Amino acid sequence: MKVGLFIPCYVDQFYPKVGIATLQLLEKLGCTVGFPLNQTCCGQPMANSGFEHLSKDCNTLFINNFAEYDYVVGPTGSCILHLKEHLHDEQKETEATALRGKVFELCEFLTDVLKVESLEASFPHRVGFHQSCHGQRGLGLSQMSELMAAPFSKPAQLLRNVKGLELIPLTRTDECCGFGGTFSVMEEAVSVKMGKDRVADHLNHGAEYITGADMSCLMHLEGILKRSNSKVKIIHLAEILNGV
Structure with missing residues (x-):
């Protein structure tokens, strides 16, 4: 195709x-x-x-x-x-x-x-997945936690096919990171606080990397991680699936 x-x-x-x-x-x-x-x-x-x-x-x-x-x-x-x-x-x-x-x-x-069911990628690390709002609530990439419905996550489905990758659990699986494009400019303080809360959830569960399908959200989280001198890194899901 x-x-x-x-x-x-x-x-x-x-x-x-x-x-x-x-x-x-x-x-x-x-x-x-x-x-x-x-x-x-x-x-x-x-x-x-x-x-x-x-x-x-x-x-x-x-x-x-x-x-x-x-x-x-x-x-x-x-x-x-x-x-x-x-x-x-x-x-x-x-x-x-x-x-x-x-x-x-x-x-x-x-x-x-493409109906991908297997991948040759390997990524032996503890990884937290950040589900961006647009992907979840707009595109339906994963189930919303407030709904009484069967859970699913297309990104997590792909990540579970990566050898050695440990997908860590999070306390709040679909909480917004606070970026929101122009929201992070107009409501900077709120945006940063939301981002810090999102990062803390990953850190509290021992993440070595935070991944996601939307680089804008990851960019926001990366800024917070760097300003706190954290060793945790961000990486886009495509990089993991491609074998970095």
């Missing part, structure tokens, strides 16, 4: 190794991957700030870049959710509608489309 690789801004600028790991992982699993070089922001920051009309050019560019692919995959929950729900173009609405149905976050693509 022909897969278009979508890399969000913060991964491109600050964590390019996550994009590389995603590319390599998809190719290992038999996908033919293309990377449009002139791709840019998905438009989420403008939309979340109440200026969705300013993201029209982002939408048009995204459609032009990715309409030809069978699927579009990105290592991010928040940007993918934005595209699934807000990708529109008055001049190309037919293409936009079709493309919204072909956009997938990496974990859901691996579990729901």
